[in-house]
Amino acid sequence: MANKAEAVSLRKGLSEVVEVILDHDSFVLLEHQKPDGDCVGSGLALVQALRSLGKQALLVSDDPHPAVYDFLPGRRFHTRAGYLKPEDFHPQVAIFLDCTDPERAGRGLEFAAGKVWVNIDHHVSNRSFGAVNLVDPTAAATGELVYDVINELGIPIDKDIATCLYVAILTDTGGFRYQNTTKETHLLAAELLERGVNGSEIFDCVFETRTVSSIMLLSKVLSTLKLYRGGKIASVTLTQEMMRASGASSEETEGIIGYPRSIAGVEVSLFFKESDEPGKVHVSFRSRSLVDVAAVAQSLGGGGHPRAAGALIDGTIEEVTEKVMSYLDKLDVWTDF
Ligand code: 5GP
């Protein structure tokens, strides 16, 4: 088996993570709230890999997995935090996946109390909160790091595990289109394809299959489009009322931010989403090439990557829009282009 880890020096923290896994028998794998494809794919890959070693392992998320990932293998090893009592499940180790900080796991955090914490993530804003930390912002997806862990453990990567890892990488690179996509990302994707992954079928399932309700919702959200700063900032807004009227679920909002982002001349795009938690608005940030939106989101209580970030902010849509716009106004980048 070609071993990618042998070709390059080991990532910092990798051998410590592998040691913790080899030294223990039972694991809870924790995803962040509103899990995305990277989180779901990384979790399902790692839970199957640990099980193949004869370990006890369960993948736990606070929110449900988006239905679009229902085709992925390993779902029988996944449950939601609300469906299981922490006192009924006593793993030795909690592995946080794709979480900048432990709170991102939401109610999943209840299963981590008193356990050994392993932190596997690729966000620049990661707080290195684990007893061992495999955090590498140069990785396009947490799935890349999970691949290294599985490989280093000597576990054969079968088609099922490869499919989950492929989805993790495919989704966090926006289909190999974002700046985080490197030669290494493509080499790893090629290796996963070699294990039997059906790339075109997965692309069709993940990116080209939409529900009618999501298209109805898209039309409503796009009608809210606003431009600021002479067209350098674009925003769209989603209210709970639009959700009700379209019959869409929150996961069906995935991908909408791509529309304002694609407008010629737009540097920063914003998606204001009225949260189902009353009095809060989730903001998604994207930037094309200049603005570090991870820093913007972090200063507003969230986090993310330089070109894609998010934050959950207190207030009404109007108040949160005002807060974000006045923060962006203070940046001194607008005259640079
Ligand atoms: P999205 O806009 O697709 O929800 O998220 C983009 C990126 O920002 C993802 O990497 C995600 O992990 C991060 N992100 C989104 N929302 C939040 C949030 O509320 N808090 C933090 N810390 N990160 C977030």
Ligand code: MN
């Ligand atoms: Mn990720």
